[in-house]
Amino acid sequence: MSVLEVRDLHVRVDDQNEHKEILKGVDLTMKTGEIHAVMGPNGTGKSTLSETIMGNPRYQVTNGDILLDGVSLLDKPVDERARAGLFLAMQYPAEIVGVTNAEFMRAAINARRPDDDPISVRQFIKELDHNLALLDMSEGMAERYLNQGFSGGEKKRNEILQLLMIKPTFAILDEIDSGLDIDAMKVVAKGVNSMRGATFGSLIITHYQRLLDYIKPDVVHVMMGGRVVKSGDADLARKLEDEGYTGLRDELGLDIQLTDEN
Amino acid sequence: MARVKPFTTAAALATFSADRHETAPLAELRQQALAAYPQLPLPTFEKIRYQRWPLFNGDLAPEQAANQTATPTSELATPLTTTDAADQEPAMIQQLDLQAPWVQLSAEAQAQGVVVLDFFQAQREYPELFAKYYGTLAAPALANRLAAFHTAAVNGGLLIYLPAGAKLTAPLTLELTQSGDNGQLYAQHLLLVAGENSEATILATRQTTTAGSASANIVEELILEQGAQLRYTAIDGLKNTTYLARRAYLFADARIDWALGEMNDGDIVTDFNTDLVGKGSQADFKAVAISTGSQFQGITTRLTNYGLHTVANILQHGVILSDATLTFNGVGHIVKGARDSDSQQENRVLMLSRTARGDANPILLIDENDVRAGHAASVGRVNESQMYYLMSRGLSKDLAERLVIRGFLGSVLTEIPVAAARAALTATIERKLIDGQRHRDRAQ
Numbered sequence A: 001m002s003v004l005e006v007r008d009l010h011v012r013v014d015d016q017n018e019h020k021e022i023l024k025g026v027d028l029t030m031k032t033g034e035i036h037a038v039m040g041p042n043g044t045g046k047s048t049l050s051e052t053i054m055g056n057p058r059y060q061v062t063n064g065d066i067l068l069d070g071v072s073l074l075d076k077p078v079d080e081r082a083r084a085g086l087f088l089a090m091q092y093p094a095e096i097v098g099v100t101n102a103e104f105m106r107a108a109i110n111a112r113r114p115d116d117d118p119i120s121v122r123q124f125i126k127e128l129d130h131n132l133a134l135l136d137m138s139e140g141m142a143e144r145y146l147n148q149g150f151s152g153g154e155k156k157r158n159e160i161l162q163l164l165m166i167k168p169t170f171a172i173l174d175e176i177d178s179g180l181d182i183d184a185m186k187v188v189a190k191g192v193n194s195m196r197g198a199t200f201g202s203l204i205i206t207h208y209q210r211l212l213d214y215i216k217p218d219v220v221h222v223m224m225g226g227r228v229v230k231s232g233d234a235d236l237a238r239k240l241e242d243e244g245y246t247g248l249r250d251e252l253g254l255d256i257q258l259t260d261e262n
Numbered sequence B: 001m002a003r004v005k006p007f008t009t010a011a012a013l014a015t016f017s018a019d020r021h022e023t024a025p026l027a028e029l030r031q032q033a034l035a036a037y038p039q040l041p042l043p044t045f046e047k048i049r050y051q052r053w054p055l056f057n058g059d060l061a062p063e064q065a066a067n068q069t070a071t072p073t074s075e076l077a078t079p080l081t082t083t084d085a086a087d088q089e090p091a092m093i094q095q096l097d098l099q100a101p102w103v104q105l106s107a108e109a110q111a112q113g114v115v116v117l118d119f120f121q122a123q124r125e126y127p128e129l130f131a132k133y134y135g136t137l138a139a140p141a142l143a144n145r146l147a148a149f150h151t152a153a154v155n156g157g158l159l160i161y162l163p164a165g166a167k168l169t170a171p172l173t174l175e176l177t178q179s180g181d182n183g184q185l186y187a188q189h190l191l192l193v194a195g196e197n198s199e200a201t202i203l204a205t206r207q208t209t210t211a212g213s214a215s216a217n218i219v220e221e222l223i224l225e226q227g228a229q230l231r232y233t234a235i236d237g238l239k240n241t242t243y244l245a246r247r248a249y250l251f252a253d254a255r256i257d258w259a260l261g262e263m264n265d266g267d268i269v270t271d272f273n274t275d276l277v278g279k280g281s282q283a284d285f286k287a288v289a290i291s292t293g294s295q296f297q298g299i300t301t302r303l304t305n306y307g308l309h310t311v312a313n314i315l316q317h318g319v320i321l322s323d324a325t326l327t328f329n330g331v332g333h334i335v336k337g338a339r340d341s342d343s344q345q346e347n348r349v350l351m352l353s354r355t356a357r358g359d360a361n362p363i364l365l366i367d368e369n370d371v372r373a374g375h376a377a378s379v380g381r382v383n384e385s386q387m388y389y390l391m392s393r394g395l396s397k398d399l400a401e402r403l404v405i406r407g408f409l410g411s412v413l414t415e416i417p418v419a420a421a422r423a424a425l426t427a428t429i430e431r432k433l434i435d436g437q438r439h440r441d442r443a444q
């Protein structure tokens, strides 16, 4: 069993002229075998949390720690964290001309294996074909340049395809549902559910409860104003859907301005 | 323009010619060039400021006697081993510095009368070829200061002659090595004449063993007589400051397919030029380049359509690491009267660091109406969010970069028709990249 722990995490992002503290003490512990959901209003720091766990150099940790199986990740660059077992399906994946999807995924898989034992072409293609079919993606997608000219929905599916190919220990999915219609969302959920098991944990970040109808979370956290303000089971998500974030805020007596208010 | 002091005296140059038993016309041309070059202007290449480079350094004559016994240089050069035609041994030509070449022709090359000779010997044995083609059509001897300096100083080289109708199924490999650190000017000349309807594939590598202060001024002139078909691959790994002219002249229905890898480590200014003079002639030019460290590679490729129904294509992709510079100029010129001609080009550079400098300039000069022409160009940057994305899947920075670069250059590589050339280029790219990254990573 693996454990990913976020302890009293404070994060700052250096904008052009202001230094904003975005995360103001986030605590969160998850284990393999579990699916956690993080919900929260826009601008509350959900992407900041996921990017910081992954190791995006644009975010500075000013306090607290991130640990994988008790080992701090803070001084490790993004590629090391990835090889240690983390994966982030990004809200805005980069487009890269010249690198094909398939070539990229193979390099990613091999980066986790010893130099003298790369995945065989046959094995790779077998898994690729299987996962493409699972995600309703055409074979041509693998030969296209990485995210280049992909539609919003194609990019999301492609993130999940990478997830299935790389098989990380912990996957953070940042708003993987945004911009997806209901059918596409079901496909994405099918992909994530296929990963479920004792050796896999996931942190699913979403603005809406809808995705959680298809991927049942074990734990739901609500983030507001750069903190986790409440954690609970799947019912918490449903309750939020009914009452909205303002309802929960008022119930908890929090003094937080929500961006989407008014 | 500032006058320059000639690199040697007329008398010393006459002695040099005499020592090598040079023919009278070439010895005279040499003297003419010596007198002319200081006054001639340097050629201008768009956005390439090489004017202050040390391009005229080094001793004319080697310390040892000329024409010493040639020995194979395979310890120095990396031979190109794979060939498309497995049944034929490739013809091998090696030349170290300015020594006479070591030549091992294949059975088919011998049977078809292919000639490969040292520059000085060739002048004596093929005076009519030299009269017709040396410094006349493809690379005019006194065209500018660099060309004239070459004509005055040329101190070694080769003639390759493919008789009319010769058809070589296996490639002719050419390994040209410059020691680099022996203080000797490397003014090497290659005259290649492909007779009517001949066909051949050349796989050339040029390399410098150890970087030094002497300059290189290399001129290759390729004459393709009517109907000749030449596939010319060259991988350049030169380390000294270099002027490299690679110029072809095409008669009717001749065709040249260029595939070049500019993997030099020193500063270089190139003058790649093809004149499509005969009607129906075609030139297809593909190049990849990588600049690393703090080097400057200025690459100008000019294809000129003179004849009717001529087709010219340029495809150049290059990558820049660290503080290096790479400039691609692609010049497509269709002159008046070249009706029903085609000139296309694509020039792209990709920069992998904030301090890299790159340029891709397509220049189309169209003086005729009844033509097709087009160009594409881009200067791109692999930005931090792209690198972050690739690395977020576990790829190291160096691997992520190499993947991006391989992909970027791959679109040119896959278009190269000769498998052996593709393989050789791919291997050289990988080596140059790893060297460049190692160098950078150490510096950081």
Ligand SMILES: Nc1ncnc2c1ncn2[C@@H]1O[C@H](COP(=O)(O)OP(=O)(O)O)[C@@H](O)[C@H]1O
Binding pocket: A013, A014, A015, A022, A040, A041, A042, A043, A044, A045, A046, A047, A048, A049, A058
């Ligand atoms: N790279 C960044 N540069 C500047 N500001 C940022 C950056 N990333 C996030 N922010 C700011 O931090 C806050 C939280 O953003 P984010 O983490 O994207 O929230 P969420 O994902 O919950 O919508 C917002 O005010 C946003 O403008």
Ligand SMILES: [Mg+2]
Binding pocket: A046, A047, A048, A091, A174, A175
């Ligand atoms: Mg977000």
